[in-house]
Amino acid sequence: MKHLIPKQAWPHVVAGGLVLIFIITFSWLAIQRHRAFLSEFDLGVYNQVVWNTLHGRIFFYTSTGRPLLHLSNHADPILLLPAPLYLLHNGPETLLVLQAALIGLAGLPVFWLGREKLKSNLAGLSLLLAYLLFPGTEVVTLSDFHPPALAFAFLMFAFYFLEKRKTAWFILFIILAMACKEQIPLQVTFLGLYALIRHRAWRLGLFTIGLGVAWFLVVMYWVIPTYSVTSDHIFLHYYADFGDNPLAIVTTVFTRPDLVLQNLWQPAKITYLRDLFTPFAFLPLLGLPVLLVGAPSFAINLLSNNPAMFNAARGHYVADVTPWLIWATLWGMILLKQGLEHLWPRSRVNFGDLLGLILLAVSGGWHLFFGYSPLLFDAPRYEVTAHDELGQRLVNRIPPGAPISAQNRLYPHLSHRTIAYVFPDIHEAEYILLDVTADTVPFHPNNYRDEVKTLLKAGEFGIVEATDGYILLQRGAKNATLPDSFYDFARVPAAAPQYPLDVQFGDELRLLGFDVLDEPRWQETGVRFYWQALKPIKSDLRLYPFFMNQQGAVIEDTSLRPMTTQLWYPPQQWSPGEIVISQTLPWTLGQQWSLAVGVLAGQDWAQWNQRLKVWVNQPTPGLRRFETNTWARLASFERQGRQLTQIVPSDQDLVPPNEVEYNLGHKMKLLGYGVSQEGQALNLTLYWEALELMGHDYTVFAHLLDIDGNLVAQHDGQPEWDVSIPTTTWQPGEKLRDRHVLPLPPGLSPGTYYLRVGVYYWQTLERLPVLKNGAPVADVVELGPVTLN
Secondary structure, three states, X not given: OOOOOOHHHHHHHHHHHHHHHHHHHHHHHHHHHHHOOOOOHHHHHHHHHHHHHHOOOOOEEOOOOOOEEHHHOOOOHHHHOOHHHHHOOOOOHHHHHHHHHHHHHOHHHHHHHHHHHHOOHHHHHHHHHHHHHOHHHHHHHHOOOOHHHHHHHHHHHHHHHHHOOOHHHHHHHHHHHHOOOOOHHHHHHHHHHHHHHHHOOHHHHHHHHHHHHHHHHHHHHHHHHHHOOOOXXXXXXXXXXXXXXXXXXXXXXXXXXXXXXXXXXXXXXHHHHHHHHHHHOOHHHOOHHHHHHHHHHXXXXXXXXXXXXXXXXXXOHXXXXXHHHHHHHHHHHHHHHHHHHHHOOOOOOOHHHHHHHHHHHHHHHHHHHHOOOOOOOOOOOOOOOHHHHHHHXXXXXXXXXXXXXXXOOOHHHOOOOOOEEEOOOOOOOOEEEEEOOOOOOOOOHHHHHHHHHHHHHHOOEEEEEEEOOEEEEEEOOOOOOOOHHHHHHHEEOOOOOOEEEEEEEOOOEEEEEEEEEEEOOOOEEEEEEEEEEOOOOOOOOEEEEEEEOOOOOEEEEOOOOOOHHHHHOOHHHOOOOOEEEEEOOOEOOOOEEEEEEEEEOOOOOOOHHHEOOEEEOOOOOXXXXXXXXXXXXXXXXXXXXXXXXXXXXXXXXXXXXXXXXXEEXXXXXXXXXXXXXXXXXXXXXXXXXXXXXXXXXXXXXXEEEOOOOOEEEEEEEOOEEOEEOOHHHOOOOOEEEEEEEEEOOOOOOOEEEEEEEEEEEOOOOEXXXXXXXXXXXXXXXXXXXXXXO
16 A cells, blocks of 8 residues: 555545545534434525525525525525535435535645645644534534535635635635625635735735625625515624614724624623634634634624624534634744744754644644534434434425425425425415424424414314324314324333432322433533323323522523423323323523422412422432422532532431531431631531421521630521521431531631530521430530631
8 A cells, every 4th residue: 555655645645534534424414413303494494495496496495484585685696506416316415415525625725735834744634633623613514504614615715725826716716605695705805905915916806805895785785685575684683783784884893993892892702712712722813814814704703692603612603714713723833833943943843743733632632522523522413213213204295396384393304395484384385294392493382382273273284194293284184183192202111210209299190200311512401200190180280390509599490491291291181100201491500400390280389289299209319398398309410510410418428527416306416517617707517317307497506606605606597508408308317418607707816616506496586405315405505616717
């Protein structure tokens, strides 16, 4: 093999291999994501536009609920080019593979110019790998299909050919890039400025600037307004802080730097910049002149009020800035290499190789935590489930030419036809395909269910098939009753929860456990519950899970984001003995949270008497009942980095540093304590054992006294450890910890002080007696001396 490939060709073979691996890997991932019904509206839009263009209806689409030309939203005539590829494969997979191929190939100019400028094959390959491993490159490839991703590739080649002074190729690629989206001409204008300033290419620079400005004005003031239903660009509201038309926005950006800085100084936008520069070891900042070529793209993203546009880890908008990050990285390496060679002119170190290794280490390390390839610690897995295969079977039941309306997630699988709407737009649709287990954007789940019921009641549509949460409707069909198989989405043959429980609600329901469905990358969490009906349920019960923070405040419940099972298969329809799952929608819950649940047999959760009583058949660490046993806190969790762990004390955690034994009113026993000083606070941990069920929530007090018996610090509060643990929730025989922090007064002299603790009922202030041999001997426990620094 050594003799078949010349030595000087090996770097090119390796570069080509890396690009090919990227194209194959990300084409496969993108297709798997689509097959798993995770692609969304945008892919459906472009799928329909390209399909209609191939069939002579150029740029025609109906995705917005009315027949339009796609020029009404975006000026992207580039969609003419992929249309013939649909002759090879008629479907959105064609667009996904094309996008992955162009983005992968766009890494080659970086390799070519990098090895030439840095005189290092290793540096060139490192630049290529940094580009391919950049999370922005990968997320763009996996975020459905978007023409700006093609512009990203074309601009990579355009910059390369500008540097190589190949004018014809440069002009070809800037024209291709401008054909991808309406704001790209602004980017091309800055490329023209770069040609003027850096290369003194006056004719090419002025031509490029003129072409970019003219294209931008024609598109923004003539093409889009002509075809738009609002006679304007529908996305200009992203920049409402700066003006209501393109010229006003650009003018404000240049004349109001205070407004620009105010807009930029937001935590999310600072994080965005961090996520852009860190994977490239902040080298783009050294290549600032080249980085500034991308100023229009950076400004468009950073000045927007749409959070998706300044999120480097999600969505396709990062495509606009990626070319300038990678090219500025190269120029930063060139500048740094020159500086190092000037400082150590006789060094034998190849500084190009050294910088390449540093870049590779940083980009590779960042990628392992934040990238999207199969190399990751938590690599994305797009599993095609039996439910997805069933969905594809129902898609295949719909005749190819029939007008359809489909749910957001189903729409891309059906939009390569003349007429395709996103539900609830129906119009002349002959078929409607829905999946109640998927998100219902842009409809609220309640309205979604009501719309389906209204359609069936009106009789214009009937059910062709309904199974496992899917509903296929056809105009003119007569069946209006959902079959039993439709509810299979909520049933499981057996319960094997991640966190098993045995909690009973009244004499009607049993909770068998739950799974935590955590997405560590986005720190979003949902929960899947396993329920069982104990008898036929006649009343209208509402499952009521909710999440609380450390202070016990509710941070999320299902009032606004209801569970699918509750909406479509409520408890009164369950058969005794069957196991039913209900799942909350993912939500950002914070670093520490608790999961709680109750069952409401009425309309008002605030009314305790409308809740079913909770019985714990099997005591579980962390499980507690509240408010006269009408709801239970099931468990508490803490996020450490990407790990979400349950907060459960170990046996060792419950061993007190200082052991004592005091019986307080036959209700609780003090087993010991621990004490430490942290600055101006004294931390006291008490170790308790519950002796019986308690009908009152008792308050614990801790007093710090000086040698003369004067009170110098105190804390009164209900028992607490990470979360509140009221005494009414203690189970007989349970051992637990209780934390109290006593603020120390300023200027308190070092020396010996004395601690005492006790317990009282807050409504009467009556203290629990300290018992010895069953007789009261005091109403406080003297813990003894404490030395303060």
